[in-house]
Amino acid sequence: MIWNESKECMSRDELMNLQSKRLVKTVDRVYHNVEYYRKKMQSVGIEPGDIRGVEDIHKLPYTTKDDLRDTYPFGLFATPMSEIVRVHASSGTTGKATVVGYTRRDIEIWSECVARAMTMAGIGRGDVVQVAYGYGLFTGGLGAHYGAEHLGATVVPQSTGNTKKLITMMIDFGVTAIACTPSYLLHIAETLENENLLGQIKLKSAVCGAEPWTEAMRLQIEDRLHIKAHDIYGLSEVMGPGVACDCEFHQGLHIAEDHFYPEIIDPETLEPLDANQPGELVFTTLTKEGLPLLRYRTKDLTSISYDKCECGRTSARISRFKGRSDDMLIIRGVNVFPSQIEAALLEMSGTTPHYMMIVDRTNNLDTLEVQVEVEERFFSDEIRELENLSKQIARTIQMAIGLAVKVKLVEPKTLERFEGKSKHVIDNRKLI
Amino acid sequence: MKQLSVFLENREGRLEEALGILKDQNINIISMSVADTADYGMLRLIVNDVEKGKEALQKEGFSAHFSEVVAVRLPHVVGSLHDALSSLSKAGINIEYLYALCTKTDEAAIVIKPSDKDGAVKALTDAGFKFFTDGDLF
Numbered sequence: 001m002i003w004n005e006s007k008e009c010m011s012r013d014e015l016m017n018l019q020s021k022r023l024v025k026t027v028d029r030v031y032h033n034v035e036y037y038r039k040k041m042q043s044v045g046i047e048p049g050d051i052r053g054v055e056d057i058h059k060l061p062y063t064t065k066d067d068l069r070d071t072y073p074f075g076l077f078a079t080p081m082s083e084i085v086r087v088h089a090s091s092g093t094t095g096k097a098t099v100v101g102y103t104r105r106d107i108e109i110w111s112e113c114v115a116r117a118m119t120m121a122g123i124g125r126g127d128v129v130q131v132a133y134g135y136g137l138f139t140g141g142l143g144a145h146y147g148a149e150h151l152g153a154t155v156v157p158q159s160t161g162n163t164k165k166l167i168t169m170m171i172d173f174g175v176t177a178i179a180c181t182p183s184y185l186l187h188i189a190e191t192l193e194n195e196n197l198l199g200q201i202k203l204k205s206a207v208c209g210a211e212p213w214t215e216a217m218r219l220q221i222e223d224r225l226h227i228k229a230h231d232i233y234g235l236s237e238v239m240g241p242g243v244a245c246d247c248e249f250h251q252g253l254h255i256a257e258d259h260f261y262p263e264i265i266d267p268e269t270l271e272p273l274d275a276n277q278p279g280e281l282v283f284t285t286l287t288k289e290g291l292p293l294l295r296y297r298t299k300d301l302t303s304i305s306y307d308k309c310e311c312g313r314t315s316a317r318i319s320r321f322k323g324r325s326d327d328m329l330i331i332r333g334v335n336v337f338p339s340q341i342e343a344a345l346l347e348m349s350g351t352t353p354h355y356m357m358i359v360d361r362t363n364n365l366d367t368l369e370v371q372v373e374v375e376e377r378f379f380s381d382e383i384r385e386l387e388n389l390s391k392q393i394a395r396t397i398q399m400a401i402g403l404a405v406k407v408k409l410v411e412p413k414t415l416e417r418f419e420g421k422s423k424h425v426i427d428n429r430k431l432i
Numbered sequence: 433m434k435q436l437s438v439f440l441e442n443r444e445g446r447l448e449e450a451l452g453i454l455k456d457q458n459i460n461i462i463s464m465s466v467a468d469t470a471d472y473g474m475l476r477l478i479v480n481d482v483e484k485g486k487e488a489l490q491k492e493g494f495s496a497h498f499s500e501v502v503a504v505r506l507p508h509v510v511g512s513l514h515d516a517l518s519s520l521s522k523a524g525i526n527i528e529y530l531y532a533l534c535t536k537t538d539e540a541a542i543v544i545k546p547s548d549k550d551g552a553v554k555a556l557t558d559a560g561f562k563f564f565t566d567g568d569l570f
Contacts, residue, residue: 374439376493381437381474381499382528382545383467408471411441413493 003151004112005121007258008313008332009187012306015314020053022286025059027051030292031077036071036295054261057284058272062295065098068237073099078292089137090236091328091335091401097137101237101290105312107146109287110239114147114232115397117245120254120311121207121230123177125152130173132166132188133181133210133333135159139240140333143180147242148230153177160184163191168245171200179241181333182208182217182229186364189224198225207232209241210333212321221413233318237296238283244318249310252317259287262316263295264304269324278303280325280380281318331359331366336401338424344400353378356415361429369406370397373415434482435543440554442468442529447497450494453484455486462569463543465531469474470529478503478533478543479515487536489548503533503564506540514540519559520544525552535569 002008008013012019028048030037032243040061041047042412050059068076072085085104089248102110123129129148133140141159148155156173158182167188169175171222178185185206192198203225208218209232220384221229234241243260244253248290255262264273267280272297301322329336338357346352358369372393380386390407397405416423440446447466454477471540479485482498489496506512520527522558526547533541541564546552553563 276554376495379437379439379495379497381435381476381497383469383474384528386439386467386472386474409439410472411493412495414441 001119010314012314016054018258019286023054026286026292030078034076036075060294062297063293064297068098069096069176072096077101077290079289081101081130084164084290088139088236106288106290109259111146111150113242114143115151117232118151118207120245120247121203122228123207125154127176128173129153129154129177130158130170130175132158132160132178139236142242158290166362173378174202176202177205179207181210182213183364184203195380203227211330235298238248239322242390247311251309252319254313254315257315261286262304275306276303299324301325331368331403334403336366340400341397344396348384348396357425359427359429368403369408370408371408373412374409375412433498433501435501436477436479436482436485437488437497437499440473440475442472453488453492456483457484459485463533498551502544504542505562508538508540516561519555520552523551524556535543
C-alpha cells in the first residue's frame with residue numbers, strides 16, 4: 001500500500017519542479033522573516049533571487065545545531081508566535097535545548113509523513129497502534145501518535161516505562177502494531193519470551209527509530225516476534241519521526257522528498273557529493289512554516305540512492321546510517337553530547353573534574369554510567385558525604401540530559417588521559 | 433588524634449597496594465577499619481607516622497588525607513563503651529563512624545568521628561573519660 005501515490009510515486013522531473021518551486025518560496029520567506037538567516041545570506045552575498053531552483057541550493061549557507069543554540073529559543077522561527085501551535089525540544093550541545101516550533105499546517109504535514117511511513121510498514125485503518133516512544137518534549141511520542149491517528153488507526157498512547165503494563169495492554173487490546181525504539185522492542189520481545197506470552201499477541205508490524213540499529217537487529221526483531229520491522233528516521237530540527245522510512249523491500253529509507261530536500265556532503269570539505277557516495281546528510285525543509293531550515297547538517301553519515309524502488313515509489317532512499325560526524329550519543333533514544341555532562345559538572349563544582357561516560361546495554365536497555373575522579377576538594381572520610389556527592393552529581397547530570405545515570409566515584413588520576421582532545425566516552429554497546 | 437583516610441576503588445589488590453606502600457616506608461599500623469560500598473571503600477588508619485604515610489600514598493596516586501578523630505580510653509569493664517556513648521547522645525552528638533583501637537596497655541579504646549568534635553570532647557571529659565593523643569600509642 002502507498003499512502004499518497006501522487007506524491008510518493010511522482011516522476012523525478014515533476015518532483016524536481018515541485019521541490020524547486022517550494023525551495024524558492026522557502027528561501028524567500030526565511031530571508032524576509034528571519035533576521036538571522038537574512039544576515040547569514042547577506043554575509044555570503046546571496047539574495048532570494050539567486051535561488052531559482054534546487055540546482056542553486058549549493059549557494060546557500062549551511063545551518064547547524066549551533067545556529068539554533070545562538071538563536072535560542074525562538075530566533076529562527078519564521079512565523080509570529082501566534083501561528084505556532086506546538087513546540088518540541090531536544091538536546092543542545094551544551095546546557096541549552098534546541099527548540100523547534102510547528103504551525104498547524106506543519107503538524108498536518110508531519111502527520112502526513114508519519115502516515116506514509118506507517119503505510120510502508122503495512123499499518124492502516126483497523127490496526128491498533130501502541131505508541132511506546134516517550135511523550136513530551138521529545139518528538140517521538142506525539143509525532144507517531146498524530147501520524148497513526150491521521151492514518152485512521154486506533155492509537156494506544158502507551159509512552160515508555162512500564163513494560164509489564166504495556167504487554168498486558170498489547171494482549172488485551174489486540175495491538176497489531178507498535179512504534180518504539182528498536183532496543184526497547186527487543187526488551188519487550190525478551191519479556192514476552194520469558195513470560196511465555198508470545199502466543200497471545202497479535203502484533204504484526206513495528207516502526208522503530210530514534211536510535212541507530214543494524215539490519216541484523218531488524219531481522220532478529222522480525223524473527224523473535226514474527227512481525228515485520230521497519231526503520232523510521234527523523235530528527236526534531238527537521239520535523240521529527242517520518243522524514244524517511246523503509247518499505248517492504250528494505251532497500252534504504254524513502255525520504256518524503258516533496259517536503260525535505262536531501263543532500264550528501266563531505267563533512268570535512270563541505271562539498272556536495274554524488275549519489276551513492278557516503279557522507280553527511282543535509283536537509284532543506286521545503287514546506288515548513290514554523291521553523292524552516294536551509295541546508296541543515298544532521299551530522300548523520302549515510303548515502304543516497306535515486307534508483308527507483310521495486311515498491312513503485314520514486315523517492316530517494318538513504319542507506320542505513322554509518323555513524324555520526326560529531327560526538328553525539330543516542331542513549332535510550334535521547335540525544336546526549338559529552339559537552340552536556342561537562343557543562344553540568346562545571347555548573348556543580350566550578351571546574352570540571354576528570355570524568356568518563358560508559359555507555360552499555362543490559363537486557364537491551366541502554367545504561368549510562370559516569371565515572372568521576374574524587375579530587376582533593378571532593379574528598380571526605382565519611383561515606384555519607386561521598387554518597388551525597390555522587391547523588392548530587394547524578395541529579396545535576398540527570399537534570400541536564402533528562403536521563404537517569406549511575407555515578408561512580410573513582411580514584412584520582414585513574415581515568416585515561418588522552419593527548420589533545422580528551423576522550424570522554426566508552427561505548428560498550430554492541431549493535432548486534 | 434590524626435587519622436589517615438584513604439579512598440580505595442573496590443577492585444582486587446588495591447588495599448594490598450596501599451598497605452605495601454606503608455610497609456616500604458616502615459610505617460606501623462596501630463588500628464584500622466574499612467568502610468565498604470559497592471564501588472569504593474574508605475580505609476581509615478591510625479599509624480605511627482601519619483605525615484610520612486600520607487605523603488607516600490599521595491606520591492603513588494592514592495587519595496589520602498588526614499581526618500581529626502577522637503580516641504577515647506575505656507576501662508576494661510562491662511558497660512564502659514555504653515557509658516561513653518550515652519554521654520554523647522545526651523549531648524545530641526551523632527557518630528559518623530567508630531572502630532576499636534589497639535593499645536599497648538590493658539585498657540580498651542575506641543576511635544570516634546563525632547558530628548561535633550569539640551562538643552564530643554567536652555561531653556566525654558565531663559563524664560570522666562580520658563583520651564589518647566598522637567604519640568601515646570607508639
